Amino acid sequence: MDPTAADAGTRRGGTxxxxxxxxxxxxxxxxxxxxxxxxxxxxxxxxxEVEEVRAGRYFEIDVAEGxxxxxxxxxxxxxxxxxxxxxxxxxxxx
Amino acid sequence: MEVGxxxxxxxxxxxxxxxxxxxxxxxxxxxxxxEERSLDGLDAVVLPGGFSYGDYLRAGAIAAVSPVVRALRPxxxxxxxxxxxxxxFQVLLEAGLxxxxxxxxxxxxxxxxxxxxxxxxxxxxxxCLLPPGAVLRLPIAHAEGRYYADAATRxxxxxxxxxxxxxxxxxxxxTEAAVPNGALDAIAGVASPDGAVVGLMxxxxxxxxxxxxxxxxxxxxxxxxxxxxxRTAGAKGAVR
Numbered sequence: 001m002d003p004t005a006a007d008a009g010t011r012r013g014g015t016x017x018x019x020x021x022x023x024x025x026x027x028x029x030x031x032x033x034x035x036x037x038x039x040x041x042x043x044x045x046x047x048x049e050v051e052e053v054r055a056g057r058y059f060e061i062d063v064a065e066g067x068x069x070x071x072x073x074x075x076x077x078x079x080x081x082x083x084x085x086x087x088x089x090x091x092x093x094x
Numbered sequence: 095m096e097v098g099x100x101x102x103x104x105x106x107x108x109x110x111x112x113x114x115x116x117x118x119x120x121x122x123x124x125x126x127x128x129e130e131r132s133l134d135g136l137d138a139v140v141l142p143g144g145f146s147y148g149d150y151l152r153a154g155a156i157a158a159v160s161p162v163v164r165a166l167r168p169x170x171x172x173x174x175x176x177x178x179x180x181x182x183f184q185v186l187l188e189a190g191l192x193x194x195x196x197x198x199x200x201x202x203x204x205x206x207x208x209x210x211x212x213x214x215x216x217x218x219x220x221x222c223l224l225p226p227g228a229v230l231r232l233p234i235a236h237a238e239g240r241y242y243a244d245a246a247t248r249x250x251x252x253x254x255x256x257x258x259x260x261x262x263x264x265x266x267x268x269t270e271a272a273v274p275n276g277a278l279d280a281i282a283g284v285a286s287p288d289g290a291v292v293g294l295m296x297x298x299x300x301x302x303x304x305x306x307x308x309x310x311x312x313x314x315x316x317x318x319x320x321x322x323x324x325r326t327a328g329a330k331g332a333v334r
Contacts, residue, residue, distance in 0.1 A: 030197065031200070033198040033199065033240070034198055037202040080151075083155070083188070083195050085242070
């Protein structure tokens with residue numbers, strides 16, 4: 001695949017593509033053990049000024065244009081990319 | 095008794111489970127590929143441990159949308175029993191067949207050791223031969239076993255008696271030190287309200303032969319056989 005195809009508005013096979021950037025993190029109040037381990041690692045490297053680290057996952061999703069993109073992204077996030085019991089998500093459309 | 099052992103890409107306890115069911119206990123075990131859509135002819139299905147789909151996204155999340163897992167709901171509705179072990183438990187949670195979610199272990203470690211669990215509920219296909227409060231010695235091997243439920247889910251768990259196993263000390267006392275992963279309320283295993291679907295983090299298939307240090311896991315599979323026998327006898331007036 002053409003690596004530049006992820007750019008907003010690029011035509012691929014005649015279809016316009018939008019790129020959605022999704023970030024999933026644990027909900028506030030759910031203890032983030034990986035984030036704490038990473039914070040300890042940063043402290044071990046001498047970055048004593050680091051107070052808090054929250055770990056998460058990042059997705060870039062190319063979606064063919066057409067239809068309700070917000071609805072589609074919410075559906076993908078709430079049904080699969082994030083587990084609503086423990087995680088929250090935010091996204092932006094590029 | 096016909097038992098299916100599901101094989102996902104990345105399962106690594108499927109052969110152990112098949113070995114115990116077939117060679118150690120003499121049941122009719124069958125591998126079931128993750129793309130299978132029909133579970134006809136099976137009395138029970140085991141989702142084994144491992145790292146299905148490399149644990150990508152979240153442990154069990156991708157397996158949860160596979161054809162075989164989608165077939166589990168109608169299978170359970172028809173009276174089938176389902177056991178999820180370790181990653182299999184994570185799959186059942188992600189699929190919504192059991193309530194709650196798994197978080198990375200408190201402390202961030204992969205924990206691989208023998209633990210003790212207390213049997214909290216004995217009217218399930220997988221615990222029906224055990225006395226209430228029985229203590230089993232079983233091994234765990236997981237990085238994401240910190241069971242979590244929000245307040246509403248926790249209340250439902252209590253209302254429907256859905257906690258089946260709790261981490262405990264060898265004498266059966268539930269203590270903070272006995273919980274290897276930070277699990278809420280020391281929960282090691284839960285069931286659906288009717289008990290037909292059970293998930294647990296410890297590995298009964300790794301504790302079913304003397305040479306492996308414990309045979310307590312057998313009692314979970316022997317319970318299943320007893321449950322299937324009694325159910326078949328009740329339904330058809332004949333013992334299989």
